[in-house]
Amino acid sequence: MFKVMLIKEFKLVWRDKHALAALFIMPAIFILIMSIALKDTFNSDRSLVNYAVVDLDKTGQSLELMSFLESDKGLHCYSMVLANPAERRRALREELDFVVEIPAGFTERLLRADAERPLVSLIIYAAADIKREMLKLFKSRLAGGVLRLRLTDMKLTLSPLLPESDLDKAAAKFAGLEFDAAEIARVRFNDLAVGQKPTSTQQSVPSWIVFGMFFVIIPLSTIFINEQRQNTLLRMSSMNVSTPLLFAGKIVPYMLINQIQVWLMIAVGMFVVPLFGADALTLGKSLGGLFMVSFGLSLSAVGTAILIAVSVKTVEQATTIGGIINILLGAVGGIMVPKFFMPEVMQRLAEISPMSWGLDGFLDIFLRGLGPESVMEESFKLIVLGVFLLLVAGVVFNRKMRLNV
Amino acid sequence: MISVKNLTKLYGDITALDHLDLKVGSGTICGLLGPNGAGKTTLVSILNGLAGFQTGAVEIFGLPLTANLKEIRRRTAFIPQSLALYDNLSVRENLHFFAGIQNISGSTLRRNLDYAISVNRLDEILGQRAATLSGGQKRRLNIAIGLLNNPQLIYFDEPTVGIDPESRHQILDTIRTFRDDTKTVIYTSHYMSEIEKLCDEVAIIDRGRIIRRGHLKTLLQDEQSDSVVLELLSSSLSQLDEIARKTSGLKVITSTRLFLLDQNSLKMGRLLSLLEAEKIIVKHIRYGSTDLEALFLRLTSTGATDV
Structure with missing residues (x-):
């Protein structure tokens, strides 16, 4: 009896192509995407960090510091001229993770600083969305480079003072210098106020x-498929409800639901997350920008949902395919793995x-505190995609209604 | 009321309706009969404007269908076989929703709601969720939704499928009241007894054509045939199927009813011998097409040509 039950179950699964997709194809695609996305994370030959240096010190030591950083295969130095803060901000939004500014007099002060002449810190400008x-x-790499400069200097200073008996005297020469790693480099985040x-x-x-x-x-x-299955949509058609009106009856409520979701999640970030010891979410400066991005995202999501609903036949197919698309879009779109961890091909994908x-738009609003003009492009793309998906869904739906009766 | 001329509908290479003609007068309850795949649903879908067609002309209320679809739909109702309603809404909410999407409001809404509720006896269950209703109550709600625009023409697609006899009687009583209200009804069903009890006219459709149409009594009188209906006392379907394999023209209708096409004394004698051998007692033998079921089986079995 158990044998026939097993055979029956295998047959049912084997003949259900959506179940097969959920069981085998989805994990396979997911593994593929995640593996490609993360393939270089543990590969030491690959540059994880993109940076540029603005050298205002222009000494032998600053050059030595730069070549030390360049020798690290995990870091990729961009040779670009960042003549002003606007260029630097742009570069940090687009291709760079860090810009290191070596101020004038940095190495001289680092090696000879004392109470009267305090250390001049390096400045690291970091992209706002950089991970801690x-x-x-x-x-730490930068501190390693600075330490190396100091050791080289110590060696040069101590050499004439040898023999060993004179080491105490030599050490005294450095006694007045407090070496505070935090002072070596100060971090400023792109698009954020100093100290933020x-x-x-x-x-x-x-x-x-x-x-x-x-x-x-x-x-x-x-819900859409249930309405289709029970002929409620057919009945509505017979009551002069047109496809655009029918779709509007779906789009508007679900876009409102999306807005409720957005504000609920923001409220959780602002009021619930701090209760567990984490930092509270701050809203950014642009409610208009937030609305633009969430409107576009909502239209895309609803467009995707309606297209799926009109393209499949059963609720099971809709939940399977909907779930798969959601996870894959998330994996590809930088939700599960930050985009900067991905190789270039995946980043382009x-x-x-x-x-x-949507994520880029929200990061501009929440993280970088930018205004509506900075999220115009993302919002526009999302709205165009949403409208396109709805148009395709309309064509598919009308065709299906004609053929199904 | 309904005038269909030379209607052809193709699904790719398949001909669903083949130069079909049909006329239904105002205030008539017309039964539309046909085997599965004969074209009933396609015809009703075209009449509702839910499907297009390749050739032919359709007029409803004297108006060409395609050019006046919105106006025609305002005066008609389609009551599908499936329960086209929302389980998670109450009876009242369902009625208000479907009235709302048809822009029915104010005094018209109140009047039409009262009519739909009273005719379908829904007064006591208005607050109940549709999901909690019995099969018969759901069917009645399904019909009530169709009456919200006070239609002059109503299409019923198998409205009594899967419900208990009491609910079926209630629904048939409701449909009878439409005759008094001079509403026209197109009624498709597989239950011949319902069609016989309810309909003034019958149209039998087979392979996309109307093969017989007219007043039921006249049709039954006119159709002379050599067919025979045998009523049996008791038997099993497996026994009868075995006998049907050995007898050409024999159809098993139920475990107590057989239909023999083109009988003659030799064929009849052989059949009675086979029944006797299986110890099946014949209660009654009727010669000629005396009921709708026999007429329907004869016409659709012989591939009768259209009228």
Whole structure:
């Protein structure tokens, strides 16, 4: 008896191509995407960090510091002239993770600083969405370079004082110098006020808002298919309800639901997250920008949901395909793996994911405190995609209604 | 009321309706009969404007269908076989929703709601969620939704499928009241007894063509045939299927009813011997097409040509 039950179950699964997709193809694609996205993370030959140096010191030591950084295969130095702060800000939004500014007199003061002549710190300008681990890694490499400069100098200074008996005297020469690693480099985050730091809440909440918004795919498509199955949609058609009106009856409520989601998740970030010891979410300066991005995201999500709903036949297919699309868009779009961890090919692929557009827009608002003009492009792309998906869904739906009766 | 001329509908290479003609007068309850795949649903879908067609002309209320679809739909109702309603809404909410999407409001809404509720006896269950209703109550709600625009023409697609006899009677009583209200009804069903009890006219459709149409009594009188209906006392379907394999023209209708096409004394004698051998007692033998079921089976079995 058990044998026939087993055979029956295998046959049912084998004949259900959507179940097969969920069980085998989805994990395979997911593994593929995640492996490609993360393939260089543990590969020491690959440059994880992109940076540029603005050398105002122009000494032998500053050059030595630069060549020390360049010798690290994990770091990739961009040779670019960043003549003014605007260029630096642009570069940090687009291709760079860090810009290191070596101020005039840095190495001289580093080696000879005392009470009257305090240390002049390096300045690290970091991209606002940089992960803390990445910043720590870069700072430690930089500190290593500075330490190397100091050791070289110590060696040069101590050599004439040998023999060993005179070491105490030599050491006294450096006694007045306090070596505080934090003083070596000061960090300033791009687009943020001096002293302001991006928090993990600011960095992660936008991702989960984007991901959450796309979950409307499942309830929307499920209800739509039930209506199709029970002929409620057919009945509405016979009552002079046109396809645009029918779609509008879906789009508007689900876009409102999306707005409720956005504000609920923001409220969680602002009021609940701090209760667990993490930093509270701050809203940024632009409610208009926030609305533009969330409107575009919502339209894309609802468009995707309706297209799925009109393209499949059963609720099971809708939940399976909807779930798969949601996860894949999230994986490709930088929700699960930050885009800067991905190789270039994957980063380019991420640019076609609506989740990536939405995420970039939200990061501009939440993290960088930018205004509506900075999210125009992302919002426009999302709206165009949403409208396109709805148009395709309309064509598919009308065709299906004609053929099904 | 309805005038269909030379209607052809193709699904790719498949001909669903083949130069079909049909006329239904105002205030008539017309039964549309046909085997599965005969074209009933396609015809009703075209009449509702839910499907297009390749050739032919359709007029409803004297108006060409395609050019006046919105106006025609305002005066008609389609009551599908499936329960096209929302389980998670109450009876009242369902009625208000479907009235709302048809822009019915004010005194018209109140009047039409009262009519739909009273005719379908929904007064006591208005607050109940549709999901909690019995099969019969859901069917009645399904019909009530169709009456919200006070239609002059109503299409019913198998409205009594899967419900208990009491609910079926209630629904048939409701449909009878439409005759008094001079509403026209197109009624498709597989239950011949319902069609016989309810309909003034019958149209039998087979392979995309109307093969017979007219007043039921006249049709039954006019159709002379050599077919025979045998009523049996008791038997099993497996026994009858075995006998049907050995007898050409024999159809098993139920475990107590057989239909023999083109009978003659030799064929009849052989059949009675086979029944006797299986110890099946014949209660009654009727010669000629005396009921709709027999007429329907004969016409659709022989591939009768259209009228």
